[in-house]
Amino acid sequence: QVQLVESGGGVVQPGRSLRLSCAASGFTFTNYAMHWVRQAPGKGLEWVAVISYDGNEKNYADSVKGRFTISRDNSKNTLFLQMNSLRREDTAVYYCARDRDTDMVNWGQGTLVTVSS
Amino acid sequence: QSVLTQPPSVSGAPGQRVTISCTGSSSNIGAGYDVHWYQQLPGTAPKLLIYSNINRPSGVPDRFSGSKSGTSASLAITGLQAEDEADYYCQSYDSSLSGYVFGTGTKVTVV
Secondary structure (H helix, E strand, C coil): CCCEEEECCECCCCCCEEEHHHHHHHHHHHCCCEEEECCCCCCCEEEEECCCCCCEEEEECCCCCCCCEEECCCCCCCCEEECCCCHHHHHHEEEEEECCCCCCCCCCCCCEEEECC | CCCCEECCEEEEECCCEEEEEECCCCCCCHHCCCEEEEEECCCCCCEEEEEEEEECCCCCCCEEEEECCCCCCEEEECCCCCCHHHEEEEEEEEEEEEEEEEECEEEEEEE
């Protein structure tokens, strides 16, 4: 079955960096675009970024553009999110999700990122 | 600030029918982009409930149905059950933002 397992979350000071990973299994990773979606405590879902199946196309929400970078290693079935210049408002659970046809058909369990001094 | 607007909450008695609206604009739903719905049970990750406006993934009960018209979409739950208590989100694509958008979310309560 499809599994998406996020890791790399934790507590980080404002202005610092953090790198999230998402290990994928149970499907042909190289065939699918992948997303990052976040959810601040007690708030709704916010789309963060998407990367094409081959990594050549990337798109970001305005709130993270220029600070976050999405990437993937298809040889290792792993998705990444490099988060730089973190702000308190980036505090959230970060989910990775598999794209099908603009819908997000599978989700990981999420990893919590807390930006605090 | 989301570009897709949902009512904050809806409630119903067991067995009743409830509907959740998702109102967008000419750059997302009205532009013809598909609407998808997700269910998020307390403390868990979201789960795809309806895709491409009207389709149910395998395993989703037929009590859940979706529709789309103009710049809006709706999710209906018939025969409401206690296990349906959750947050529900619509999602689409927005050409003005060149990105994906979620609705504001709706909490369903079974009273």
